[in-house]
Amino acid sequence: AQSVAQPEDQVNVAEGNPLTVKCTYSVSGNPYLFWYVQYPNRGLQFLLKYITGDNLVKGSYGFEAEFNKSQTSFHLKKPSALVSDSALYFCAVRVGPDTGFQKLVFGTGTRLLVSP
Amino acid sequence: NAGVMQNPRHLVRRRGQEARLRCSPMKGHSHVYWYRQLPEEGLKFMVYLQKENIIDESGMPKERFSAEFPKEGPSILRIQQVVRGDSAAYFCASSQGTGVPYEQYFGPGTRLTVT
Numbered sequence: 001a002q003s004v005a006q007p008e009d010q011v012n013v014a015e016g017n018p019l020t021v022k023c024t025y026s027v028s029g030n031p032y033l034f035w036y037v038q039y040p041n042r043g044l045q046f047l048l049k050y051i052t053g054d055n056l057v058k059g060s061y062g063f064e065a066e067f068n069k070s071q072t073s074f075h076l077k078k079p080s081a082l083v084s085d086s087a088l089y090f091c092a093v094r095v096g097p098d099t100g101f102q103k104l105v106f107g108t109g110t111r112l113l114v115s116p
Numbered sequence: 117n118a119g120v121m122q123n124p125r126h127l128v129r130r131r132g133q134e135a136r137l138r139c140s141p142m143k144g145h146s147h148v149y150w151y152r153q154l155p156e157e158g159l160k161f162m163v164y165l166q167k168e169n170i171i172d173e174s175g176m177p178k179e180r181f182s183a184e185f186p187k188e189g190p191s192i193l194r195i196q197q198v199v200r201g202d203s204a205a206y207f208c209a210s211s212q213g214t215g216v217p218y219e220q221y222f223g224p225g226t227r228l229t230v231t
Contacts, residue, residue, distance in 0.1 A: 032216060043120075043207060043224040044159070051216060090158055099215045101172055103149065106158035 002027050002095040004074075006107035013081045014115050021076040021110045023091030032094040033074045034104065035065055039087045047089075050074060061085070081114045088112075118143065120210050120223035121190075128229045135195040135202070137226045141210030148191040149220060150183060153205040165191060198230045 004025045013019045025031050032051055036044040048059025055067045065076045076089060088109050096102035121140040129135050141148050146167050151159040152175075162175040165185035176183070180198075185191040195202055205227045209220040 036222075041227075043122075044222040046219065046221070049219075094216075097215075101164055101214050102216070103161040103164065103172070103175075104151070104159070104209075104220060105161070106151075108158045 002093055002105055004033070004091045004093050004105065004107040006089075006091055006110045008110050009108075010111045010113065012113050012115065015083050016080050019078050019081040019085070019112065019114070021089050021091075021112060023074045023076065023107060025072050025074060025091075025093055027072075027093055027095070031067075031074075032102075033065075033067065034092040034094065035059065035063070035074075035076050036090045036092060036106075037087050038090065038109075044090065047076070081112075083114050083116055086112055086114045120208055120221055122206075122208050122223035122226050124226060125224060126227050126229070128231060129198045130231055131199055132197050135198050135228055135230075137193040137195075137206050137208075137228070139191040139193070139208030139210075139223060141191070141208075142221055145210035145212050145221075147211045147214060147218075148185050149209040149211075150191075150193050151207045151209065153207060153225075155204070159207060162193075195228075198228070200230050203228055203230045 034049045035047040047063050048057050050057050050067045058064045063078050090109050091107040092104045094102045148165045150162040153159045163183045164172040180196045182194045205225045207225045208223045211218045211220045
């Protein structure tokens with residue numbers, strides 16, 4: 001089955017330090033991978049996606065993610081964390097035929113806490 | 117261009133009542149998806165609809181849940197005879213089409229509490 005795994009329930013980092021939120025995937029065929037962020041009592045906001053091309057994907061709010069095919073990973077990174085980055089982060093994979101219906105399969109989420 | 121709209125944002129129902137959740141997709145989008153987020157869990161796909169058609173409902177519980185997307189008006193997710201286990205956040209997403217190029221844009225969600 002197509003799935004993503006987020007091995008960490010929570011990541012703690014001090015403001016100004018680099019952050020990494022981990023995601024690994026299990027997909028047959030081409031992986032279409034996404035990161036979303038959810039602030040308290042809000043919907044999901046799209047951060048970035050990997051469809052094809054460069055392994056380093058740049059997204060919103062200074063975030064980037066590195067696609068690693070050999071390690072089947074798509075870790076989210078930011079060089080310098082902000083307190084306002086504290087939120088719940090979801091990795092997702094889109095499954096389905098390239099030209100047909102595709103649904104998103106989400107990981108369980110990782111809570112990021114950035115301390116001042 | 118307004119985003120995906122969902123209402124109500126919060127809904128409280130007693131056990132046995134009906135819950136109706138509404139979703140208005142982004143302008144120009146004719147594809148709607150419903151996802152459910154149980155407490156402390158990720159989102160799980162429920163159903164995918166196009167105008168007047170249910171395309172995939174593989175994630176919908178077999179009983180009490182139904183969805184529609186009429187020719188005019190919002191998409192509705194209906195839960196009959198709610199139980200405590202239905203308490204969750206229900207998110208709607210919309211897209212302009214299906215397949216690789218098309219993004220799903222999410223609404224703010226409806227938080228259903230069953231007492």
